[in-house]
Amino acid sequence: MKFLDGQTVGIDLGTTYSAISQLNDEGVPVLLENADERTITPSVVLLADGGQVMVGPSAERISIEDPNNIVEAVKRQMGNSDYFVVYQNKKLTPEFISALILKKLKKDAEAKIGPIANAVITVPYYFNDVRRKATQDAGRIAGLNVLDIINEPTAATLAYAWNKGELGRPDVLSGERTILVYDLGGGTFDVTVVRYSASKFQVLATDGDVMLGGLDWTQRLVDHVAEQFKRKFGEDPRDDLEALKSFQQECEDAKLQLTKKAQVPISVYCKGKTLTVSLTRGDFERMTADLLQRTKDTTELVLEQSGVKGPDLDEVVMVGGSTYMPVVESMLRQLTGCEPSRALEPEKGVAQGAAIHAAILEARERGEDSTLGKTVLKRLQAVQTADVNSHSLGVKVSDPEERSRKINHIMIPRNTTIPFSVSQRFVTNSDNQKRIHVEILEGEARDPAGCSLIGDFRILDLPPNLPKGSPVEVTYSYDANGRIQAAAKELTSNKASQTEIVRDSGLSETNVGNFEQLAKDYHVE
CATH class of the missing domain: 3.30.420.40 (ATPase, nucleotide binding domain)
Known part of the structure; x- marks a missing residue:
């Protein structure tokens, strides 16, 4: 650095x-x-x-x-x-x-x-x-x-x-505290369980959704009002970019007002026609209940993976503008038994x-x-x-039950404290194999197609007449800076190769x- x-x-x-x-x-x-x-x-x-x-x-x-x-x-x-x-x-x-x-x-x-x-x-x-x-x-x-x-x-x-005033202050905090951070922003959602003392800060488990946030709550309102408009006037305002932009702004404003008000009117305009829809907070919460449920399911999963139960939490901390919705606070209170903190x-x-x-x-x-x-x-x-890794890291290998099929073999599971290193042994697939191709995957799916390929490397010029089933050792490590190292060695000949991944995808x-x-x-x- x-x-x-x-x-x-x-x-x-x-x-x-x-x-x-x-x-x-x-x-x-x-x-x-x-x-x-x-x-x-x-x-x-x-x-x-x-x-x-x-x-x-x-x-x-x-x-x-x-x-x-x-x-x-x-x-x-x-x-x-x-x-x-x-x-x-x-x-x-x-x-x-x-x-x-x-x-x-x-x-x-x-x-x-x-x-x-x-x-x-x-x-x-x-x-x-x-x-x-x-x-x-x-x-x-x-x-x-x-x-x-x-x-x-x-x-x-x-x-x-x-x-x-607790972090870096052993005179203030003598023991440990365990908190849950529920972060619902405009476009993404995360929930994390963290344990910390005055000098040490450790993430226990995390999960989230990069396609879930306040924008989705607003879109539900847009769709609701647009359908009302369509039923009355026979035209869908979502087909008009200018009208859609106006609808989105009106619905965003209504969502914010419903944080403090029990009912708000939404007035929208498209092609000379105006519609006013009255919306209650209860209506809004019912039409978005499945979105909130997704965050609840994720929160329950993270608590389970962290090994922490709601009553064991010292605090539930809400982060992100979308946590102003009263129903979020109510859900967290019911789920954890804690009074959510602002x-x-x-x-x-x-x-x-x-x-x-x-x-x-x-x-x-x-x-x-x-x-x-x-x-x-x-x-x-x-x-x-x-910290912990948010996605599992593995290698593509042949399925032991069906050799013609490839699977993602996870070597470093998600929520593993990093830095971390692991070595495992595999075997070659065929007699007289000339090379070994190691493909490095990121993701939870068993099917490699459901994962991201983040790197690969090869061991070349293996010795002649190498029998099928010859041992290969793969070592995987993940350091605190997010760098991933992978190495493989064919143990009969000791031929080896390795690679380092330093966020090398995307722009050159x-x-x-x-x-x-x-x-x-x-x-x-």
Whole structure:
């Protein structure tokens, strides 16, 4: 890890909103305001005519723009090689669109604290290696030295424990605390069980869904109102991009109002026709009950995998703007028997945790050369973190029951504390085999087609007349920085080969460099 000259920050790159934070000299994680003097910035990019790029434009500005020029929820497309936006005859990838958001955050924050060089960026826990690499590339394109990619619930827990004055303070916390972090954001969902003491921080289990968040609750309202409109007027407003954008905004506003009100009217307009629909909170909760159930099922699974029962939890911490929905709090109270905590501001906790993690890395790397105060520095240096892998890692092998079929043989199960290393023995498939091809998979499915291929390597020139069933040892390791090493050795001849995977999928170095130059050409407002 190499620090560059300049300020160090933490960034929550969210589906609907993003934020940037820094640990100040007193050890307080402070969210840095944008040009509008707000601490959160909408993750919306307007690619207007004439090369004008705006990040986080107002609802009024969006309403007068061509919907085709507006990019929202790009985080859901991270790592998707088939997704792109054409602008000024250039194909802009999710990494580049995300980089524009990061560039805006960086530019506005620099007006407050000076040049920013280093950053920790957050991702949902369940982001796979491809999505993590895409996030890392986005930071580089935006001109940031990305120190680390940290999981959002881990960041939220860091913020929770740090803000309570417990982390790095054995004089305050003598034992251990176990908490559940339920993180329901605009586009993604994570739930994590964490155990921590004053000096040690350990994730016990995690799970999530990168395609579940507040946007899905809003979409249910959009579909409900659109069906009402269609029944009355015989036209589907979802077929009209401008009308759909208007419907989405009205339904988003109604969803937010239902947090505090029992009933709200929704007025929508399309092609000269107006419809007003009255909606109660009960109606809304019934039409979205299956979405909430998905989060409940995941929470129960994580509690089971962590070996922690609801009554054993010291706290249930809610993170993410979508946890403002009253039904979320009720569900968690019923499920765990604990009173859910709002100790963290839902939209700010993740960014604060990223800033704390960035400061911990800086304290380790720079030590006394850090600009942080001595008391804060000592506290940061006392913290050790232990994470788990969010996806199982395995190799493609022949099914012992049906040799012609390939399966994913898991070697490092998900929720294994990292760093971790394991060795297992396999055998060759045929007589006089000349080479061994090791394919490295990420995922839970038994069928390799349901997993991600994240790397491969070969052992070549095996000795002649090697009998079928000759032993091959495969060693798999996963370090704390997310690097995966895999090695294989044919034990008869001791021929060996290995590979290291350092988020090498997605954009190439050339692509990143080209996009970095292109980002400099765009004036982001």
